[in-house]
Amino acid sequence: MTEHDLVEKLFVADKLAVARAITSVENQDSMHLGLLKAIQKNLGRAYRVGITGPPGAGKSTIVSKLAKHLNDSGSRVAVIAVDPTSPFTGGALLGDRVRMMDLSSREGVFVRSMATRGSLGGLSKTTQLAADVLDAAGFDYVFMETVGVGQSELDIVEAADTTVVVLTPESGDSVQAMKAGLMEIADFFVLNKADRPGVDQSYNAISTVLQLSTRPATAETAKNIWTPFIVKTVASENRGIDDVVKGIKRHHRYLMETEKLFSKRKERVRKIVLDIVGENLQKEFWTQGRLSELETRLDLVLTNKLSAIQLAEELTKE
Ligand SMILES: Nc1nc2c(ncn2[C@@H]2O[C@H](COP(=O)(O)OP(=O)(O)OP(=O)(O)O)[C@@H](O)[C@H]2O)c(=O)[nH]1
Ligand SMILES: [Mg+2]
Numbered sequence: 001m002t003e004h005d006l007v008e009k010l011f012v013a014d015k016l017a018v019a020r021a022i023t024s025v026e027n028q029d030s031m032h033l034g035l036l037k038a039i040q041k042n043l044g045r046a047y048r049v050g051i052t053g054p055p056g057a058g059k060s061t062i063v064s065k066l067a068k069h070l071n072d073s074g075s076r077v078a079v080i081a082v083d084p085t086s087p088f089t090g091g092a093l094l095g096d097r098v099r100m101m102d103l104s105s106r107e108g109v110f111v112r113s114m115a116t117r118g119s120l121g122g123l124s125k126t127t128q129l130a131a132d133v134l135d136a137a138g139f140d141y142v143f144m145e146t147v148g149v150g151q152s153e154l155d156i157v158e159a160a161d162t163t164v165v166v167l168t169p170e171s172g173d174s175v176q177a178m179k180a181g182l183m184e185i186a187d188f189f190v191l192n193k194a195d196r197p198g199v200d201q202s203y204n205a206i207s208t209v210l211q212l213s214t215r216p217a218t219a220e221t222a223k224n225i226w227t228p229f230i231v232k233t234v235a236s237e238n239r240g241i242d243d244v245v246k247g248i249k250r251h252h253r254y255l256m257e258t259e260k261l262f263s264k265r266k267e268r269v270r271k272i273v274l275d276i277v278g279e280n281l282q283k284e285f286w287t288q289g290r291l292s293e294l295e296t297r298l299d300l301v302l303t304n305k306l307s308a309i310q311l312a313e314e315l316t317k318e
Contacts, residue, residue, distance in 0.1 A: 003031050007038045013076070013137045018110055021137075025129040026114065033104040036129065039136035044265070046078075046135035049248055050160030052148035052185075054176060057166040061235040062244065063143050064103050069241050070141055071109050078139040079103075080130055081113040082146040082156070085140065124155035125275050128268065130161060148182050157185045158268060161261060162251045164244070166190045167206065169198035174205040183209055186228050188247045194232040194240070206230055223259050226251070290315060 002245045009017030024032045025249060053057050060081065067077040079248055094167070104111035114130060146156050148165065157163050165186035167177055170193065177183055191199065210228055231247055233240030255261035293315060300306040 003034045010137050015110060018137050021133045022112060022130045022267055026126055042136040043132055045253055046139050046142045048131055048142045048161045050156035050163040051143060051145045052156050052292055053166030055147050057168050057183050058235045059145050059166050062166060063145050065235055065238050065241045066244060067103055071106060075140040076108040076138060077141045078110040078134040079143045080128055082144060093204050095214050124158050125272060128159045162187050162248050164190055168193040169196045169202040174202055187227050189230045189245055190233050192233045192235050195234045203230060226254055
């Protein structure tokens with residue numbers, strides 16, 4: 001497929017073209033720059049939602065029910081599963097896998113998993129560029145699922161307009177969440193597996209943390225302050241999914257009314273540009289010559305003749 005064909009097909013949301021375009025930005029192949037340039041004029045319409053939380057909390061189940069719900073009411077929905085632990089294809093139970101395939105065969109729904117670990121520039125940039133492709137292809141919603149156990153959930157916050165953290169009543173989820181910094185990043189929480197014991201205790205534990213971390217509002221600031229809330233779901237039985245949809249739409253409205261959507265997106269673009277410039281400068285800088293200079297002079301540092309800082313400075317100045 002030529003670049004021109006690819007772009008044309010992408011604009012009519014041809015699934016093969018969408019997949020091909022994502023691969024192109026993922027691998028930074030010869031087409032990707034032209035492609036990203038060509039889609040720029042079509043960006044900014046998709047609403048981007050990050051879904052994160054501990055392994056097995058039900059993120060994929062929730063995303064697939066959300067996608068169905070939104071698609072049933074006429075929206076076009078794309079899902080990116082970033083570094084999935086039990087991806088739609090990998091370790092997921094057969095039933096889950098069948099449901100996911102059923103989902104992606106729908107007209108107007110696109111599902112993709114992405115392995116971004118170790119990729120140049122990190123997860124954030126690749127995920128964002130993939131989301132750009134999906135945005136240009138006319139999807140109304142782009143969901144990005146990632147397991148919240150390290151850096152990836154912080155990247156998802158950057159990439160998303162709304163961030164949803166999924167917890168369960170299971171052993172100490174909320175305590176773990178606090179440790180992992182998940183409490184700060186949620187625009188709202190989904191307490192999934194509400195069919196399991198301990199749901200009320202979990203609800204109360206999360207509420208308490210939320211109350212403690214919410215700043216008191218004055219009359220003027222109240223309308224500009226977002227207060228995270230908790231939605232209970234039993235995703236496997238499709239219960240509470242409509243409330244999650246409402247939560248996403250409410251947060252979207254809030255961001256628009258306060259003009260925070262614009263500033264959030266501006267911040268995202270700033271970071272991406274900084275990232276790419278940083279990468280380009282590094283690539284340019286580390287010529288073969290400099291790399292071997294580095295190798296030869298490492299010994300000087302190890303024999304205490306030169307400090308690491310001096311070496312770095314010398315290399316940059318040469
Ligand atoms: N009892 C119960 N089980 C659920 C619920 N939602 C999901 N599950 C089950 O929990 C298991 C994990 O669900 P997933 O949706 O794969 O969870 P995940 O968070 O995407 O998992 P990872 O991507 O591996 O981190 C599956 O067997 C689901 O069927 C629920 O509300 N109640
Ligand atoms: Mg999953």
